[in-house]
Amino acid sequence: MSERRATLRRLSCSNGASHCSRLLEGTAASRERRKRKGLSAVRREEAGSMAAVVLSEPEKLYIVHGVQEDLRVDGRGCEDYRCAEVETDVVSNTSGSARVKLGNTDILVGVKAEMGTPKIEKPDEGYLEFCVDCSANATPEFEGRGGEELGTEITSTFYTVFSSENSVDLKSLCINPREHCWVLYVDVLLLVCGGNLFDAISIAVKAALFNTRIPKVRVLEDEEGSKEIELSDDPYDCIRLNVENVPLIVTLSKIGYRHVVDATLEEEACSLASLLVSVTSKGALTSIKKVGRGSLDPESIFEMMETGKKVGKALHVALQKILDEEESLGTSRQKVGFLG
């Protein structure tokens, strides 16, 4: 029994609690000091912009202990994702759409291609516009302007992730340099927030872009120099995007001394800081970002990046397999939609 209590104490301090040693993950002296604070020390909750769950102290301890032993509340290891369901082509009024269910998290992404003018700095490229809608369906905290902060955070993260030159071949979206290009409006709806929003959204965005079909157009020029855009008669005559280089985001949440991928809401409540990394299918990291209230040890950032690369690569393979499978079924596929 006494041994059990000793472990309890040791792990409780790793969740980071006492005032001045929260930020430390090191020195023996501070560990001693934290030990003495014991159980009562865990008094934190990540209530940031995400939908917050309220956990009692023992519940948090239970989660932290589990993570320490590489066994999480739902039976997963630290580097395992929850079971994800992906379905593309779910909304008929879009150019491409996808719905992703990752555990409880439920995301719907629609891509609409519209014609616009290229940006002045990049006259021969189209561009992507992201819009994240945090509706009050997901959690009552998003009512009114509540979800705005989270919405802008997600939007700006995705602009950064897609700012890398070769994520999507933007040149293929150009119709007529300086005059016309395709603008892809990527609209993200959060239907249910069940933790790990960023990863789920990035999977959904990639799936939706894979599913996107942009009608083929031709530019005709008459002798006076006036141009006309002609749409192909065949509705199946369309261009597809190459999504091979579209990165996926992997969120690594620091819990205690370890980090986990794909944290649930409860686990997010136990984590003070997480690292977002965007990983391409080849395993290159195109962006990193720390989020959350806490700080991280440099060593743990290195470890998290390694894990992110490994997990991200596996995730890409799994997603591509699902997408190809669905593609091969063609029109014979039975659509599940929203009632499945």
Place this chain on the structure above:
Amino acid sequence: MPVDHRRLCGPEESHAPALWAAEEGGDESPRDPWALRPLFARAAVLSQADGSAYVELSGGTKVLCAAWGPREAPEPPTAAAAAAALRMGRLQCDFRRAPFASRGARRRPGSTAERDAERDLAAALRTALEPTLQLERYPRTRLLVSVLLLQDEGSVLAAAISAGALALADSGVQMYDLAVGCALCRGPDPSAAWVLQPGEAEERRAAVRLTVALLPALNQVSAVQGAGSGGTPEDWAEALCFGLDACYRLYPVLRQSLLQATCRRRRAM
């Protein structure tokens, strides 16, 4: 073809010529990658704010920051937020760019693009500064940090983080440590080395950009924000180490400026 001679027929829309201007100074002499641009920091510069700081990088980036100590927070909208407010204070960050801060055309202060950019910077500033504060000592209150960017010549976020931490320390709230920010970037050339505290032109040309913030006394990283063409984890780790080392070298400058501010204050008393 009838032509209206009465007025000058220009094109319907016009753009700033800077866009088409030849890239100037493309072949600068390569910088010593270890070299830091001289940094000037001064705390307690504004008399009306609880705490304030001014940080300037020798390239020209100028940042003015004010901090207001714990003040009453408005009623939280939801029960969960209210429970959180009971436990700890909130840090609120505000980032403004002066309309004349950057090169080229004047940016309209209220425009959507400008507001979005400012909001992103404010959010980044908040994540970087929150770990430095002992917020649980200030329940039901908010701390306010307001940054005004006077001139943008690169490494803006890093300068703002350093200035924000200085201003908070100067306002006398309880902190764990100062946060020191440092930016670095790498050119598109595959053999290019990482450069510390890049200027505006270097930042624009860079293939990879990274901003780090460090709490030097605790050896904790409070902000990492990087993006660019892909790299292996080892590449990023190397860059991170490089940036953190620079933060350690900048730390004494900030400490010195705090010390000087305190001395000035005592003399004035």
